[in-house]
Amino acid sequence: MDKPFPYSEIVMDHFANPRNMGDMENPSAVGNVGNPACGDMMRLFLKIENGVIVDAKFKTFGCGAAIASSSMLTEMLKGKTLEEALKISNEEVVKALGGLPEAKIHCSVMAEEALKAAVNDYESKEE
């Protein structure tokens, strides 16, 4: 049955006070996903030192769930090795957010994709 408010408290907190929002100077990697024409666009910046993510920032054009997913992802990434980071699935982001409405699961998928894109970017630069 319908829930009166579709977003969890954690989602609202991350939407209202997004963590790690903004540009990054000289990022080690950037992941771009989405498309403004789709009303969904995410840019993830990573600073990587010795295989460890020492900083993560984001910019997102999207709904409350998209912004909260981005914010939560950056929090989860900091301090992780690239290998550990790549194990973070969208389900984990959803779980960390205290759940998302079914129709908004794709926002967490976008976060996962942004991470993969950033790691790809990093690896292509390393080569």
Added chain:
Amino acid sequence: MDKPFPYSEIVMDHFANPRNMGDMENPSAVGNVGNPACGDMMRLFLKIENGVIVDAKFKTFGCGAAIASSSMLTEMLKGKTLEEALKISNEEVVKALGGLPEAKIHCSVMAEEALKAAVNDYESKEE
């Protein structure tokens, strides 16, 4: 559109305080119409002297409209000649009652029929 209460004030008055209800000793004529199996039965008693209805009484098994129609008819009959009485139509009874719901018009018809039956009875006795 629907009316809150289907009966006029006059109908309710004649239902609550029926005029001329009861038996008559040695009536000049009796009119019987209807059938208890139809939920509608009316008996009209007339006392006729020199061609004039000097008294009228009724007994009725029926709804509010049937009782009010009977009561009103007896009032209308008193003092009329038989000829005048036979001119009373059911529409006149309805009018005198301040109207009847459409579905109850047949009650006034029954009253008219009772009158005709009584006059028939009178005439058959005279012969």
Added chain:
Amino acid sequence: MISIQRFFKTVQTEKFAYFDNINTTFPDPRVIRKINEVLSSRLGNPSSHIHSAGVAAGRIIDEAREKVSALIGASPENLIFTSGATESNNLAITGFLKANPDFGFITSNIEHFSVLNQVRSLRNDDIDISVLEVDRYGLVDPEMLEKALENNPSIVSLSIANPEIGTMQDIEKISDICHRHGSILHSDTTAAAGLIEIDVDKMGIDLLTLSAHNLYGPAGVGALYVNKNIKLASIFEGGNQESGVRPGTENVPGIAGMGEACDMIKNDLKSHEERLKNLRNNLWKSLEESVRFINFTGHPEKRLPGHVSFWVEHIEGESLLLLLSMNGIMASSGSACSSNLKAKDEDELMASHVLDAVGVPSDICSGSITLSAGRYNTEEDFNYVKSVLPGLVEKLLTMSPSYDDYTKNKETADG
């Protein structure tokens, strides 16, 4: 048109004994307070869940959904709010058959028009339809049901209790039969809910209709319980409210009122049931002894608490209802909806289909009286009826040529 003030002038008493609870009940004070509170709360549209005013409205609905579900032992997620029993009955049957076109439809010949008249509209749709005939007490014959279910899985719609004659079916036995045949049971509990305990699981009811104004809630709101395994189609088009099955902005104040009513009823249902059963038995006995020519309708034991129905030979029912009304006793001829005083012509003045079904002589049918008490009726109310009713019947008997003929025939026979 007679004005209400004028009507009261013909009323000969200050008494007010309301015995028409089967047609509507008075909203409980707690219900009225709740509705007032909700109306004053500056709520948004429940679908505007993006802002707190809309969220607050949604929460009120959810709270009410829990309270209404609790009354019938259901899970809140299986309850749909509607505009009333009529809509619930249509959604249950037509909505089910739209989504399950292979099913047949079985009902009885004493169901409310909002069930029975669907036969009319469904007939065009190539659906197997059976209308079971009840016995003289208004009971469905389990064997007949069994037989009707042989060919085809069906949606069976049988109410727990009939409003006009008060008879209660053995609903558990009926649901057993339905389920053994892969069929499902819809039950219109408009007349029963609030008076007897109802439990969808124990009774095995798959679709259940509730009406708020028949259980001390407001008019204009009802509910339909839908077993989670059942698929329904909506019966009209619109937005996605109520799981997409019932489009249209929810009646938030009405729903809240229905929730309060159900919550209140749950607290003390049993005690009112016992009390009303005793008062009913007592009234029945008293009328049996004091009212000449009385014929009770419906089953003498398997009947709603607080419900007595009958007809009287030699007198016509509407006249008795009017006299009762003038003496402050508000009764009805069963279902208000089938009341025919406002029929557009004589043809519509048909006898009650329910009384016809239980074998009351067809033209007496318009003559039946239903006295239906509810939780607010006191013993004094019952005593008042006992003291007044026999005299009113006698008054009409003195006016009845049919009664005259009867006595004359009797004298002849006796002498």
Added chain:
Amino acid sequence: MISIQRFFKTVQTEKFAYFDNINTTFPDPRVIRKINEVLSSRLGNPSSHIHSAGVAAGRIIDEAREKVSALIGASPENLIFTSGATESNNLAITGFLKANPDFGFITSNIEHFSVLNQVRSLRNDDIDISVLEVDRYGLVDPEMLEKALENNPSIVSLSIANPEIGTMQDIEKISDICHRHGSILHSDTTAAAGLIEIDVDKMGIDLLTLSAHNLYGPAGVGALYVNKNIKLASIFEGGNQESGVRPGTENVPGIAGMGEACDMIKNDLKSHEERLKNLRNNLWKSLEESVRFINFTGHPEKRLPGHVSFWVEHIEGESLLLLLSMNGIMASSGSACSSNLKAKDEDELMASHVLDAVGVPSDICSGSITLSAGRYNTEEDFNYVKSVLPGLVEKLLTMSPSYDDYTKNKETADG
């Protein structure tokens, strides 16, 4: 599930500026008093017209029928009460086509789902259906209508005003065209009634939908005006209420409340209309100057008083709605019913059909904002929006990679 208290914790202001009147209005105090009075009046079922409690209920309905009819210049006997606009729209169109199967059905691609989705269910019935495309302002092209009417008399359903983009049609011209072709016009005035003057005769509307909760009455009640020459079939089965067209016990308290609301509105409609028009124009101008990348939707002049709608490039609408909500400004993305936050899966997260129809880039559609004011909105409310909204847009722009790209491209181009 977040509790309402917790939700309010994230709300950063004590302000409460309700700009979602298009989805529901707050019931007027006079309406609340009336409903309270009716609920407390120990009324019977209006169909129980044999006793005074039932008669009194019937009288309340009749009084309300007069008041609601008066608001739209109709005769009371031509008004049917329903459970709301959704039901009225279904009764008007499907009920008409059931009774007049030779007619076609014409509507536009910006009607509410309760009109538009009927295309879906009527398609099976061999009915000629056309859905007219509106222009970029949301206006129906009279020539297109004329053309669609050439073949067949039809029921044409076009609302006076669209809730999402505020555009008002030239309804008199439309009704002229319909009538010249032997067709009839249904108009859903849910969004317009209570804000602008409506007269069924002057406007030539044959069937007209009203919703109480959109004009300061309670939720759960609506009405349908039916020109006396038009035959309708009921859309569900039951008793004989509302001239046999709308079965089910009437929502007496709700109907009474709707009557009070309409009576109140009639008194001072004009002055509120003028006031809201001025405040709207003023807000429009202010946002035009202060909000970067703003794109207004709907017609700039032919629009509802108090209604401003727009989308903003580079930012997403739901985010802006949430920020507005956290700042105490309650707005919506148009019609609450089409709000997609609760869609069951991504596929249902479709763009608004209305914005799509007026040519807003398809994936921006979810991004539109509707600010809809009503009679209780003060100049202060409008000023508050003016002071807060531009900053919230700027906040989202700083978060937007799309905006970054835009500025970079621009720098490149400029440099």
